[in-house]
Amino acid sequence: MIEAHGLVKSFGSLRAVDGVSFQVRTGELYGLLGPNGAGKTTTMSMLAGLLDPDEGRILFDGIDLAARPLAVKQQLGIVPQEPALYEMLSASENLRFWGGLYGLSGRDLASAVDRALQLVGLSDRAREPVRAFSGGMKRRLNLALGLVHGPRAVLMDEPTVGIDPQARLNILESVKNVTATGTTVIYTTHYLEEAEELCDRIAIMDHGRILAEGTLEELIRRVGGREMVTVRGGFAPEALRPVVAALPGVTVTAEDPGRVVLTIEGSGRGAVDVLARVLGAGLEIDGVSVQPPSLNMLFLTLTGRELRD
């Protein structure tokens, strides 16, 4: 349904998006996962028609966005990172404006507004001015504005950034409701858990490139048969490196003062062997954790740093 082919966008000397290509199928929830500055928002701006790519093209059901922008935009919904709302107007008035902008009117508009309010759980606050809303409620309304006209595809750019856990759960629930209606969604996030919980397929981005793409299972399979062991303590990382160097299949993936992350090929006794060697070397250890294969591990393997860095 949505195809991005070789998208490139530079700002001066910075190549923010560097040859990004992907295809999103109808009804799919496609995640762009990456740290801040990975190029997710720039990619979304190009998909929304707000930025012209320097190279590449975007197709929506075979229609070239650059050639017929209004025809494409009419079928898209946008949920920006920061709520873009008219605070002096009520939730209902905001929705009526955005719905009307896409050509809805009369009863169609009224029922679309009711539906959107219901979807995000704001029906009982419909007539209140938005300025009286909490941050979480504004986020939910922000989501509803992108859905009110019943778009075939929605672009959601980190809709849960900076909100409390409860509000975040509400948003995620609403997103699931959206996908249940068969709407195609492209969802950017830097939260691993969100990508894991929501997305049918995930593209991992960093430095303007897609490093890996696939379903959660496919991606994890790429780091399958490995464990990630994090050793914490009051030791210098360089003191630990020779201790584990002799162990087969163990590589140091990341290290900070007081923390070293090791990747161990194969599963089973690897972590136990590491622990025994470290203790035997007399290094002061505060804790050891073992993670099964995960997206974070994949990101660490691909980039040499954790997604949370």
Next chain:
Amino acid sequence: MIRLLTHLVAKDLRRKARAPLGLLIVLSFPVLFAGMIALAFGRGGDAIPKVRMLVANEDEGALGGVLASAFTARQAARVFETRTVGAGTGLDLMEHGKASALLLVPKGFTEDLLDGRPVSLRLVRNPSEGILPEIAEQTVGTLVDVLEGSRRVLDAPLAGLRPLLTSGDRSPSDDEIVAISLLVKRALERSGGLVFPPTITLESELLGNLPSTGEDSKEKGAGTPTIFLLILPGVAVYAIFLVGDQAMRDVMTERTLGTMRRQLAGPVTVGAYVVGKAATTAVLCLLALLVLTVVGALALRQPVSVTAFLAVSLALVVAITGTSALIYGVARTERQASTLSSIVYLAMAFVGGSFFRLEGLPAALRAIAPFTPFYWATQGYREVLEDGAGLRGVIPHVAVLVAIGVVLLTVGGSALHRAARRGAAA
């Protein structure tokens, strides 16, 4: 397209209606300002009060009479309500606050003046009459200067005239009149270069070019203008520009809110967005004009040409929309735009005669005035309100305002288009 524009404008108007304080303050400004100035004259919205002038002329010669009669001349009669009294009566009336000023012309004034002896006129002013006594003082001062200058220039002819000036009993013979006329002519020719220097002639021509002073006797009616009426048009024009500024500022506000970006990601082109903002600005200015017109009509009850008033108003709205589009197209931030518009509007209002009568401004500023929309709008309204001009009388004002508006709207719209694109991409 029309439906989309209507939708965009309706949304902006609804938002303004929810937070009307800014607009109300701007709209109340001209009414309060004009009202306060009117109150300073002590008679609110009444017709301009005349200077109640008392003249006590104890001189028996002709020059004292000339001085006294100067206040009853046709033009002066529009400003002065003059009454000739004895000195004692005059002082008594002044003490009871029955006049603005009393001019005492002493006995022997004409003779002393012709002999070159120092003479003194006495002007008693009533401090409770605001600026009216000041007008009397300025006028008397001018008359004294004229008399003094005439005495010096026409020294020889006056010697011949003296018997006639000091005694009003005798009529001159034809020969005397011819002889004196020749003397006056020669004296004027000798001093012409000094008394009427070329600069005065040039300044006079400039004033003659001003539309407000042009003759259009067929269309000009003539009710007596009130203080409120004198002040209101200029300040109202300034206020309407501020309303336009507030409306166009929404471009910056929406950019900050993210709603502009969101609209442009939807089915709104940058062009439609810019036209929508221009339309909102125009509609808000028209609404503001309507409010001020209603207030003005209630306060003044002045019959005017509705078509002329409408024509000037619509042309003004075009000019305001163009000016604000240019300012907000050029400015990069809301603060930049706010500072720029404050400076530009204040300067143009000052130079364009919105705050002060052009006649009271220096010649250099009067020369700049026609380059500002404030000038054409203010003068246009004054033509309609003060002089009762019809549509024909304000065609130049309307034409220039529309021309300014169209040019600025073209340039400003293009700049605004670029600014909106930048905002969408940010």
